[in-house]
Amino acid sequence: MSILARLLTPADFGHVAMATVVTEFAMLFATFGFGPTLIQQVRVTRIQLDTVFWAALALGGLISASVFGLSFYSELLFADQIAGELLRVLCLTFVLEELTVVPSSLLSRLFMFRQLLIVQVVQLVCRAGTAVLLAWYGLGVWSLVGGALIGNFAQWAAFASIVNFRPRLRFSWSFLASTWQTNASYFGGGILFYLNANVDLLIIGRTMGATSLGYYQNARSLADEIRARIAMPLHGIMFPVFSAVQNDLPRFQDGVKRSGRLLALLVVPIGFGVAAVAEELVPVFYGNQWLTMVPILQIIAAGAGIRAATTISGPIYNATNRVGLGLRLNALYSILLVTSIIIGIRWGVIGVAYALLLGAAFSVVMFRMALGLIKLGTADLWGILGAPLIAALTMAAALMVIRPGLAGLVPEVAVRLVCLVVAGAVIYTGIVLLIARRYVADVVEAIEAFSRR
Numbered sequence: 001m002s003i004l005a006r007l008l009t010p011a012d013f014g015h016v017a018m019a020t021v022v023t024e025f026a027m028l029f030a031t032f033g034f035g036p037t038l039i040q041q042v043r044v045t046r047i048q049l050d051t052v053f054w055a056a057l058a059l060g061g062l063i064s065a066s067v068f069g070l071s072f073y074s075e076l077l078f079a080d081q082i083a084g085e086l087l088r089v090l091c092l093t094f095v096l097e098e099l100t101v102v103p104s105s106l107l108s109r110l111f112m113f114r115q116l117l118i119v120q121v122v123q124l125v126c127r128a129g130t131a132v133l134l135a136w137y138g139l140g141v142w143s144l145v146g147g148a149l150i151g152n153f154a155q156w157a158a159f160a161s162i163v164n165f166r167p168r169l170r171f172s173w174s175f176l177a178s179t180w181q182t183n184a185s186y187f188g189g190g191i192l193f194y195l196n197a198n199v200d201l202l203i204i205g206r207t208m209g210a211t212s213l214g215y216y217q218n219a220r221s222l223a224d225e226i227r228a229r230i231a232m233p234l235h236g237i238m239f240p241v242f243s244a245v246q247n248d249l250p251r252f253q254d255g256v257k258r259s260g261r262l263l264a265l266l267v268v269p270i271g272f273g274v275a276a277v278a279e280e281l282v283p284v285f286y287g288n289q290w291l292t293m294v295p296i297l298q299i300i301a302a303g304a305g306i307r308a309a310t311t312i313s314g315p316i317y318n319a320t321n322r323v324g325l326g327l328r329l330n331a332l333y334s335i336l337l338v339t340s341i342i343i344g345i346r347w348g349v350i351g352v353a354y355a356l357l358l359g360a361a362f363s364v365v366m367f368r369m370a371l372g373l374i375k376l377g378t379a380d381l382w383g384i385l386g387a388p389l390i391a392a393l394t395m396a397a398a399l400m401v402i403r404p405g406l407a408g409l410v411p412e413v414a415v416r417l418v419c420l421v422v423a424g425a426v427i428y429t430g431i432v433l434l435i436a437r438r439y440v441a442d443v444v445e446a447i448e449a450f451s452r453r
Contacts (some may be wrong), residue, residue: 002221006133007284008143010214016144017217018083020207022067022074023090038105046168053102053167060098067091080142080210089145096152099351103163106442119158127151174176200341207345216349219296220356226270227311234263238312243317252374256316258442260384264309265439269395269428273304276399276424280417299353303360305392306415309385310363313370320373329366336362387436395428407431 038052071087074080130140131147139146200220205213238259245251267439274281278297282290317326337359344351368381399420410416432439 002285003132003219004143005290005453006136006180008134008140009211010218010290011210012141012144014205014210014212014214015080015082015086015303017088017201017213018074018080018210019086021201021205022070022083023093038102038109044109047170047172049102049165050167050170051172052105053165054171056098056101057095060094064091064094067094069107080205086145088143090148091297093148093152096149097144099156100159103159103165106163106165107446108237111237111240115162119155119162122158123151123155126154126235128384137251164407186401189388199338200356200439203341203345204349208349215290215293216296218290219293219353220300222297223271223274223301226267226274226301226304227308230263230267230270230308234259234311238315239301242315244447246319246321252319253376256312256371256374256376257380257384260309260312261442262446263312264385264388264437265432265443267308268305268385269392269424271301271303271398272359272392273399273421273424273428274301274304274398275299277420279403280413280420282412284417296349296353299350300356302396303357305364306360306385306389308386310367313363313367314372322373325369325373326366327370333359333362333366383438387432387439390435391428391431393425394431398427399424 021223038048068088068091071084071091074084104116104119107113127147127150129147130150131143134143134146201213204216211333238255242252242255245255275298278294279302282294282297286293286391314326337355340355340358341352344353345356347354362387364381367376371380402423403420406416406419410419
């Protein structure tokens, strides 16, 4: 992203963000909860795997054709012709994505997370490498599209080489019918997730144009990396693990508290840290042409760390088969978020950023509700989030005090960024060691367990 931000313009990212609003909505119909249904099942038969493969692939083909057709009318949504041109190519990603539903679900069920990591690395390297290469040769916005396509193709190829699954021409309508209600709940949750993730892009793109959307999208994307690259992979691990111990409440509770503490210990300071060093981070990694995104990033990043720490609530709802309750809470969250964004847009992109920060606060409420499903309470919630939150806030405040004096001593922005990051890490670690010995013990136990593998 740092390289692409220097090779491309904010408008390029804005055009792709507009197209993504459509493709992510279409992807909801393509998945329809098939993967989570396979993971949550106590036992899975071969005909069920075949059924899911063909159902997902057929749906993916239908969605690809639909997006291609709708692309000719995208100007009605965004008043932007380029977004429609991008959609006519991006529609191919749906078929490629559906080819991976069964293999990825099988690896999750078998706890083969190292193989899943290999697939993710292959996808990211191919996607980033292709995008940078094409941008270097001057393809502009199309470099982002090419990167997405090659990344999806590489993901499918990696899964095919790791998982020896060859679908047979068999199909079970009875299995599909038996999972319809669960799939519908997952689908409803996906709809709400889509709404939460894209309503801000739609409103900003429609009212303020591609350039403003480009600044906002890059700020949000950088903050979302905390959740996407750290919390969400753990989400994929915790769902099958929690499902495996769903009938052993003490183990379930202990697993939630331990994993929750470790996750919060890692992601909360990253969120507040990015917010604290945004003034240096943006010019160093993106360039001076992106300075407009600094205040946006400061607001969004603080909330992103909290949201990432509460991601564990999703696996709890899924593993306890309370997808419906999670759906209702997500509906309430969506109402709050959309209302906040509609009000916030009056103050421009900054107002929308504050709406996301309010949404992060509500995610804590949803986390508390999830803990209640396994007979944990508010004290347990504080036991998971409290110490990292106190330490991260103290760290951010200290960096704000340090910055003016450091700017006089260290004029080079990149060196100043390194100094602030090191200082923040030392301050945060010191406070955790002082007030949160339980977290330290969790880290030591995790390292010891890993070293014994």
